[in-house]
Amino acid sequence: MPPRRAWPLACATALLLAGCHGLPVPSATRSGPPLTAAAVLESARPDDWRRPDPQNLLCLDLGKGRVVIELSPLLAPRHVANVRALVRERYFDGLAIVRVQDNYVVQWGDPDAGKPELARPIRTAQRQLPAELEFRLPPALPFHPLPDGDLYAPQAGFLDGMPIARDPQTGQCWPIHSYGMVGAGRDNALDSGGGAEMYVVSGQAPRHLDRNVTLFGRVLQGMDRLTSLPRGPGPMGFHEKPEDRPPIQSIRLASDLPEAERPRIEVLRTDTETFRRWVEARRNRREAWFHRAAGRIDVSNIPIPVR
Amino acid sequence: MPPRRAWPLACATALLLAGCHGLPVPSATRSGPPLTAAAVLESARPDDWRRPDPQNLLCLDLGKGRVVIELSPLLAPRHVANVRALVRERYFDGLAIVRVQDNYVVQWGDPDAGKPELARPIRTAQRQLPAELEFRLPPALPFHPLPDGDLYAPQAGFLDGMPIARDPQTGQCWPIHSYGMVGAGRDNALDSGGGAEMYVVSGQAPRHLDRNVTLFGRVLQGMDRLTSLPRGPGPMGFHEKPEDRPPIQSIRLASDLPEAERPRIEVLRTDTETFRRWVEARRNRREAWFHRAAGRIDVSNIPIPVR
Numbered sequence: 094m095p096p097r098r099a100w101p102l103a104c105a106t107a108l109l110l111a112g113c114h115g116l117p118v119p120s121a122t123r124s125g126p127p128l129t130a131a132a133v134l135e136s137a138r139p140d141d142w143r144r145p146d147p148q149n150l151l152c153l154d155l156g157k158g159r160v161v162i163e164l165s166p167l168l169a170p171r172h173v174a175n176v177r178a179l180v181r182e183r184y185f186d187g188l189a190i191v192r193v194q195d196n197y198v199v200q201w202g203d204p205d206a207g208k209p210e211l212a213r214p215i216r217t218a219q220r221q222l223p224a225e226l227e228f229r230l231p232p233a234l235p236f237h238p239l240p241d242g243d244l245y246a247p248q249a250g251f252l253d254g255m256p257i258a259r260d261p262q263t264g265q266c267w268p269i270h271s272y273g274m275v276g277a278g279r280d281n282a283l284d285s286g287g288g289a290e291m292y293v294v295s296g297q298a299p300r301h302l303d304r305n306v307t308l309f310g311r312v313l314q315g316m317d318r319l320t321s322l323p324r325g326p327g328p329m330g331f332h333e334k335p336e337d338r339p340p341i342q343s344i345r346l347a348s349d350l351p352e353a354e355r356p357r358i359e360v361l362r363t364d365t366e367t368f369r370r371w372v373e374a375r376r377n378r379r380e381a382w383f384h385r386a387a388g389r390i391d392v393s394n395i396p397i398p399v400r
Numbered sequence: 401m402p403p404r405r406a407w408p409l410a411c412a413t414a415l416l417l418a419g420c421h422g423l424p425v426p427s428a429t430r431s432g433p434p435l436t437a438a439a440v441l442e443s444a445r446p447d448d449w450r451r452p453d454p455q456n457l458l459c460l461d462l463g464k465g466r467v468v469i470e471l472s473p474l475l476a477p478r479h480v481a482n483v484r485a486l487v488r489e490r491y492f493d494g495l496a497i498v499r500v501q502d503n504y505v506v507q508w509g510d511p512d513a514g515k516p517e518l519a520r521p522i523r524t525a526q527r528q529l530p531a532e533l534e535f536r537l538p539p540a541l542p543f544h545p546l547p548d549g550d551l552y553a554p555q556a557g558f559l560d561g562m563p564i565a566r567d568p569q570t571g572q573c574w575p576i577h578s579y580g581m582v583g584a585g586r587d588n589a590l591d592s593g594g595g596a597e598m599y600v601v602s603g604q605a606p607r608h609l610d611r612n613v614t615l616f617g618r619v620l621q622g623m624d625r626l627t628s629l630p631r632g633p634g635p636m637g638f639h640e641k642p643e644d645r646p647p648i649q650s651i652r653l654a655s656d657l658p659e660a661e662r663p664r665i666e667v668l669r670t671d672t673e674t675f676r677r678w679v680e681a682r683r684n685r686r687e688a689w690f691h692r693a694a695g696r697i698d699v700s701n702i703p704i705p706v707r
Contacts, residue, residue, distance in 0.1 A: 195624040196579055244551055245696050272503055272604050281688050297579050297604055297701055301685055301694040317502040317631040324624040378608055381588050387608040389552045394604055 130374040133367060134398055141367040142359040142400070143254075145313070149173075150347035150356060151180065153201075153315075155190075155339060160315035161347075161356045162275050162293075165255050167234075168268045169225035169309040172277055176288040176309065178218035180344050184289065188213070189338035190322060194330025196296030199319040200278055201341060202289055215289065222287040224279065226304045227267045230259070235364070236266070239372065241389045245269075245300045249392040251363035255311055256392050258303065268308040271298045271393040273316055276308040295320045298393035313358055313399050361398040371398065437681040440674060441705055448674040449666040449707070450561075452620070456480075457654035457663060458487065460508075460622075462497075462646060467622035468663045469582050469600075472562050474541075475575045476532035476616040479584055483595040483616065485525035487651050491596065495520070496645035497629060501637025503603030506626045507585055508648060509596055522596065529594040531586065533611045534572045542671070543573070546679065548696045552576075552607045556699040558670035562618055563699050565610065575615040578605045578700040580623055583615040602627045605700035620665055620706050668705040678705065 128136065151162040164173045179185065185201070192200035205211035230236055236252055236259060243249035246258030249269060256269040268274065274294045279286030286307055293312055312319075322339055325332040332338045347355045361368055372395055377386035435443065458469040471480045486492065492508070499507035512518035537543055543559055543566060550556035553565030556576060563576040575581065581601045586593030593614055600619055619626075629646055632639040639645045654662045668675055679702055684693035 193628075195627055241551055244548055244698050245694060283691055300696075300698070300701065301682070301690075303694070304692050305690055320502055321500075321628055321630055323628055375608070383608075383612055384590055385611050387552060387610070389607075391551050391607070394607065 127377065127379055128370060128374055129379045130371060133370045133374045134361075136370075137361065137367045141362055141365045143362050144359055145254075147348035147350075147355055148177070148346060149310075150313075150358075151176070151310070152343075152345045152347055152350065152354075152356060153185075154342040154344070155318060156342045158315060158318045159356070160318055161313045161358060162310050163254065163313050163360070164310040165253065165268075167231070167253050168228060168255060168257075169277075169307050171222050172225055172286075172288050172307050172309040175219050175222055176291075177346060179215070179288055180346055181349070182216050182218060183343070184213065184215060184218065185341050185344040188341050189335075190319075190332070190341065191290075191325075191338055192292075192329065192331045193319075193322045193325045194295075195324050197294075197299060197330065198292040199295050199322065200290065200292040202278070202291060204335065204338060206290065218289075219287050220289060221285055222277075222307075224277075224283040224286060224307045225309075226283075226307065227265045229264055230266050237364075237369070239390065239392055239395075241376070241391070243392060245303065251368070251392075251395075251397070254360055254363050254397060256395075258392075267304050269298070269392055270294050270300055270302045270308065272296070273312040274308050275310040275312060276302075276306050279306055293319060300393075313360060314356065359400050363397060368397075371395075434684065434686055435677060435681055436686045437678060440677045440681045441668075443677075444668065444674045448669055448672045450669050451666055452561075454655035454657075454662055455484070455653060456617075457620075457665075458483070458617070459650075459652045459654055459657065459661075459663060460492075461649040461651070462625060463649045465622060465625045466663070467625055468620045468665060469617050470561065470620050470667070471617040472560065472575075474538070474560050475535060475562060475564075476584075476614050478529050479532055479593075479595050479614050479616040482526050482529055483598075484653060486522070486595055487653055488656065489523050489525060490650070491520065491522060491525065492648050492651040495648050496642075497626075497639070497648065498597075498632075498645055499599075499636065499638045500626075500629045500632045501602075502631050504601075504606060504637065505599040506602050506629065507597065507599040509585070509598060511642065511645060513597060525596070526594050527596060528592055529584075529614075531584075531590040531593060531614045532616075533590075533614065534574045536571055537566070537573050544671075544676070546697065546699055546702075548683070548698070550699060552610060558675070558699075558702075558704070561667055561670050561704060563702075565699075574611050576605070576699055577601050577607055577609045577615065579603070580619040581615050582617040582619060583609075583613050586613055600626060607700075620667060621663065666707050670704060675704075678702075 145163050149164040153160040166173045188203050190201045191204050203213045238248035238250045248259040256271045257266050259266045277286035277288045278290035278292050327333040376390040452470050456471040460467040473480045495510050497508045498511050510520045545555035545557045555566040563578045564573050566573045584593035584595045585597035585599050634640040683697040
């Protein structure tokens with residue numbers, strides 16, 4: 094590789110304990126010396142990875158490629174059930190991506206949903222549901238807040254593979270609008286969504302949406318197929334011309350697909366020591382390119398490894 | 401507009417004092433009742449807007465559209481001078497976008513920069529410069545830290561239209577890697593950049609890069625032309641095949657263009673009461689769609705209005 098291009102390459106090189114040039118030296122992790130993020134992943138054990146339940150995997154096929162979304166019943170059980178029902182009645186097949194707003198969201202559903210005579214009927218699922226904005230931590234799931242706090246919430250961290258915030262005084266938890274999080278678009282009324290129109294966060298975490306709209310999952314694979322779509326020229330990134338709207342071929346639950354067509358995907362568990370070391374390696378970058386380790390990290394700056 | 405699409409529309413509607421549904425009520429601003437962001441802009445006076453100096457405006461023409469970048473001599477005077485020199489010797493014309501990494505950076509320059517026999521020569525400018533990572537606040541420029549602090553730095557705010565961090569104990573300031581910030585790619589050595597290879601932040605603010613690499617400007621217009629480019633299939637988003645690299649037609653300083661070809665652009669001044677109210681309106685969203693105001697804001701979540 095040409096040396097002028099070594100900047101980005103060096104960023105991902107797994108240089109174990111590569112020189113930090115005498116700048117702030119991160120402390121060692123509990124279970125060994127500090128590692129780069131790549132080295133942490135290499136050190137992961139097989140059971141640090143999980144295979145998502147096929148009943149929680151949505152396969153959004155765009156013709157030009159697939160986007161895989163993990164549903165989280167923990168965050169929004171009624172929305173997850175409703176999305177499964179919508180998918181099973183093939184509600185989304187042939188609908189379209191209606192909105193691509195730069196540095197904000199990509200949104201899909203029925204472009205004619207607002208016109209009763211044209212809107213696609215919903216047969217078994219619900220068109221609208223009360224928003225599911227908060228939840229209580231199940232006692233079996235320990236929550237480990239991130240070490241550096243959060244600008245928007247008393248605590249932030251990960252639960253079952255999803256970024257969440259928590260208020261220790263009330264015990265309430267809520268999902269965080271990080272890159273890749275998927276929710277149910279709604280009108281002004283809190284009970285006007287339901288999953289028939291979905292959006293995914295495609296830019297700087299819009300944390301002002303937290304607890305304003307239901308999040309029910311997260312993209313595991315294929316985000317770039319959505320984020321590289323042409324931006325909609327209309328207000329707020331809407332595609333006004335039908336021919337400009339990227340079509341949705343189908344959305345299926347992995348559990349409804351033949352074994353051979355299911356995504357083969359593993360996600361690093363967020364409740365493991367390996368994930369804690371991954372976060373630590375992202376807080377304090379040790380690759381040779383870095384001259385200064387941040388020593389801090391925001392929840393929305395922690396990608397969850399997938400393989 | 402169909403009501404199902406009212407979610408995003410409502411977000412931008414300038415509903416003065418629209419109902420906040422009884423949830424946390426933001427306090428009034430100093431100079432009047434709380435406004436929506438749109439209403440703040442409507443109330444702006446002509447001198448709240450500035451026309452950037454044409455000597456600080458780069459026009460990056462991609463054939464399919466233009467990207468306008470504002471250079472900031474405050475952040476990195478030597479890099480700005482060197483970029484001007486590179487542009488004036490037409491160094492970039494006919495080069496290409498070499499890297500498009502999802503949720504991270506878009507980068508451009510000479511794909512052959514690392515091959516001495518193929519690299520484009522640099523005639524009058526410098527190929528490499530010492531990094532410019534920090535600066536001291538000029539006494540004439542007051543700095544107003546944002547009210548909610550910052551996860552990565554003691555203080556954060558805006559100076560002369562750029563997002564910056566500050567350590568009040570040392571008086572040092574440094575630019576922040578927010579969406580749209582432009583910097584000089586480098587190799588592992590801190591003095592291996594100079595502006596001949598540039599990058600722009602295209603995703604969640606990568607704050608771990610702060611004070612590791614020189615930032616010298618910010619995109620004012622046309623970001624979507626870069627962020628919607630196909631992602632590079634190579635490691636870290638590099639385009640390995642020459643035919644995949646989006647070509648750069650030219651980069652020019654606005655001051656070197658005929659008057660009619662210069663961008664007509666105005667930017668909201670960040671040192672005004674109007675900008676303070678803009679920030680307040682983004683901290684506490686008052687549009688009818690919102691049921692809960694965040695009451696907090698991160699520096700990277702504050703776009704700077706351009707018209």
